[in-house]
Amino acid sequence: MDSWSLEAFKKPYLKVGHIEKTGAGIFELGESGSEFVIESQACDELIATVHGLKSPDNAQWRSLSERHEHDEVRALINHLNEAGLVRESSPEHTLQGKRNITQDSLAEALDALHTTHFDDPALCHQLLDFIDNLHNTSVRQVLAESGHVYIKYAKLTLLCWTVTCPPAVMAAKKLLNALTGHRDNESSIEYSAFWAGELRKCLSVLVWLLNRSQKVDTRKVDFPALHIEEVDSGVNLAVRLERWGLDFMEHVAPSQYQQALAKTGPGRDALIAASYAQEYYITDRFVDLISPAIAQRLPRPLKKLARRYYMEEAGHELYELKTCKALGMTEAQLHSSLPTPFGQLVCDLYTCLASKELVAYFAAATITEGLPGQVNLLNELSAANNATPLFNKTSRKHESLNDKLGHQYISRIMLAEVGELSIEEQQTAANAYALLLDLNIRAWEQLHDFHITLQMPAINHRMLDYIA
Structure with a gap:
């Protein structure tokens, strides 16, 4: 961290309500009463300067940084800054600015859904009831539900936002009310530290989920049964889930995404760029997924492992960012x-699990790291038939580093410290594992739909782009 200097303010002013000359060359000042006694040979001039700097528009603020650090005025203002009497008059993110972005985002969401003729008031009411009962609903309850997978995603997403972005829940409520024709004037959005731009990203996911809920799920694949009939150890569960996951992969239709990566053709360049953009986005948030687990009161060995995992993952997004830059995208x-939407869902669900269902989180961590023995097909296939095959050399370094760190075995390593697990705990972990493995496959296959079938550019900026 850098120290807090005057240059850190956007538009500073002095919060000084008390200024009183008490003698020759002496005056007192403070926020509302005497806090400091100042002696100066140029007392009257210094008092006038302090009075002037109570205004954020005073031109002297701009010249303060150019004064020598031992200059009398600069030294005094630095001291008052340390004492907390320099304040900000123009914060970068105002509440009104956040409200404007939110209103624009809600309008964009409504327009996107109206453009695609979304009309399902029953679903909107179902999700509104779900929001009203969020605090009485658990993640494991929703994981155990059957029905349309995109409605299940929507419910899990709303639960996730109570952890990752609470203002998005209220924004979702406003959107759903608007879709039913009800004008919601009661739900207020408290932003606190949250940035409205992230709220817009959340709304883009909900818009996409509502749109997808109206369509037949053509990618639905039933998992082979995993029989959980007795108490078992954490490490045994991890191994069984890995084998179960590999078994499931054999039931999935041949990957159109992998086929498109492996050959040349229209849209392949955009597909590669979009793939690394998604890889960057997920990796950029990856340490956030671990943090909620660390915050819990874990056994010492498990907490040490979680902290170590965090430290080993910190900074890995830079590998993927460099690859994105090599492909022509800027930060x-x-x-x-x-x-x-799938990229966001993956991150939100993992964060929620790390907050609410630790065993399920540790069990599913291997999905993003790669199952033991699997290679990174994105790095392999995208470099083939490419004019510049070394464009992803930093991503390959990332892959190599993860192998050295043993991250493909992270579920075994973590769950070995958990001990025995009840049947219910194992079943919850299995439900989460199945959902996230399926979600992960869908996330990459969706890129094929966007960039090969629909010929979309690598990165997109409108909610409508993902549902048109």
Whole structure:
């Protein structure tokens, strides 16, 4: 961290309500009463300067940084800054600014859904009832539900936002009310530290989920049964889930995404760029997924492992960012675009599990790291038939580092410290594992739909782009 200097303020002013000359060359000042006694040979001039700096528009603020650090005025203002009497008059993110972004985001969401003729008031009421009962609903309850997978995603997403972005829950409520024709003037959105731009990203996910809920799920694949009939150890559960996951992969239809990566053709360049953009987005949030687990009162060995995992993951997003830059994308473009809905869902669900269902989180961590023995097909296939095959060399370094750190075995390592697990706990972990493995497959296959079938550009900026 850098120290807090005057340069850190956007538009500073002095919060000084008490200024009194008490003698020759002496005056007192403070916020509302005498806090400091100042002696100066240029007392009257210094008092006038202090009075002037009570205004954020005073031109002297701009010249303060150019004064020598031992200059009398600069030294006094630095001291008052340390004492907390320099304040900010123009914060970068105002409440009104956040409200404006929120209103624009809600309008964009409504427009996107109206454009695609969304009309399902029954579903909207169902989700509104769900929101009203969020605090009485658990993640494991929703994981155990059957029915349309995108409605299940929507419920889990709302539960996730209570952890990752609470203002998004109220924004979702306003959107759903608007879709039913009800004008919601009661639900207020308390932003606190949250940025409205993230709220817009959340709404883009809900818009997409509502849209997808109206369509037949053509990718639905039933998992082979995993029989859980007795208490078992955590490490045994991890191993069984890995084998179960590999068994499931054999039931999935051949990957159109992998086929498109492996050959040349229209949209392949955009597909590769979009893949690494999604990889960057997920990796950028990856340490956030671990943090909620660390915050809990875990046994010492498990907490040490979680902290170590966090430290080993910190900074890995830079590998993927460099690859994105090599593909012509800037960091500003990546963060001003809307991440893919599935990419956001993966991160939110993992964060929620780390907060609410630790065993399920540790069990499913291997899905993003790669199952033991699996290679990173994105790195392998995207480099083939590419004019510049070394464009992803930093991503390959990331892959190699993860192998050295043993992250493909992270579920075994973590769950070995958990001990025996009840049947219910194992079943919850299995439900989460199945959902996240399926979600992970869908996330990459969706990129094929966007960039090969629909010929979309690598990064997109409108909610409508993902549902049109």
